[in-house]
Amino acid sequence: xxMATFLLRIGLAVLLGAVIGYERxxxxxxxxxxxxxLVSVGSALFTLISINLATELGKVGDPGRIAAQxxxxxxxxxxxxxxxxGFNVRGLTTAACMWLVAAVGMACAVGWxxxxxxxxxxxxxxxxxxxxxxxxxxxxxxxxxxxxSGSGDISVRMLEFLQGRKDIIIxxxxxxxxxxxxxxxxxxxxxxxxxxxxxxxxxxxxKGVVDFEKNLKNLKIECIS
Numbered sequence: 001x002x003m004a005t006f007l008l009r010i011g012l013a014v015l016l017g018a019v020i021g022y023e024r025x026x027x028x029x030x031x032x033x034x035x036x037x038l039v040s041v042g043s044a045l046f047t048l049i050s051i052n053l054a055t056e057l058g059k060v061g062d063p064g065r066i067a068a069q070x071x072x073x074x075x076x077x078x079x080x081x082x083x084x085x086g087f088n089v090r091g092l093t094t095a096a097c098m099w100l101v102a103a104v105g106m107a108c109a110v111g112w113x114x115x116x117x118x119x120x121x122x123x124x125x126x127x128x129x130x131x132x133x134x135x136x137x138x139x140x141x142x143x144x145x146x147x148x149s150g151s152g153d154i155s156v157r158m159l160e161f162l163q164g165r166k167d168i169i170i171x172x173x174x175x176x177x178x179x180x181x182x183x184x185x186x187x188x189x190x191x192x193x194x195x196x197x198x199x200x201x202x203x204x205x206x207k208g209v210v211d212f213e214k215n216l217k218n219l220k221i222e223c224i225s
Contacts (some may be wrong), residue, residue: 001052012043013108016120017101023127027224029094031081036101039077043070043105051110067106074102097123141198141223142171145188145205148218155186161208165199167194183217198223 017040018033026031052068078095100123107116145162147154155175162168172189192201202221209219 001048005046009048009108009111010044011112012113013105016040016072016104016108019120019122019150020097020101020104020127020164024094024097029081030091031094031098036098039098040101040105040108043074043102043184046070047106047109055161061069061109061118070102070106071099074099076218093127097127102118112164139194141192141194141201142221143190143192143198143202143205144224145190146220146222147186147209147213147216147220149184149186149213150182150215150217152184154184154213157212158209160188161212162188164191168192 014037017037020034021031021036024036047067047070051063053066054063078098081098082091082098104116104120104123107113107119126184145158147158151157155173159170162170169191170188171191175185176185177183178185192198194201202223205221206219210216
């Protein structure tokens, strides 16, 4: 491969990786401009090495042997960007971006320059517009609401409270009584369909329970799915 072709393919890999990396950097993601540029260039270089080593010694080899490891290798790198914080999982989109940027770098390496450019433009459009569409969608969250109270009618009043909300569907209930301590435990599993996030719904349920139950001992809300 002549130097001009090499520089063109590596240079385009740098540029396209930078385009996606800049968008991630603007949104404050852990893997930003530099990371995406390095992933794209590294993928392109590994692919070029894989292609050239297969024929360099005059023998027919497998040009996809080294390149095939890029896919699994990027998976480990992307996993490092995924974090779970409370109800929210962050970093999935960035991990997917790194995986796709690697594919863009590989496409540049094999000479699919226009194809790599088109994919990058589509990626950028998805990143800029899909979030707005997602925010308008109604999502279903399953919550487990556990209440411990000194009031014997807590289960009835909690049932009335949940049934009064149009965005909540009760799927299952359970209860227990601690006779010695005089405590009543009630557990509800509910599905919430809303365009708001889990944390906002959880806060509303928490505030509602605290407002109507003055003898509350413990309240725990968990996101099941």
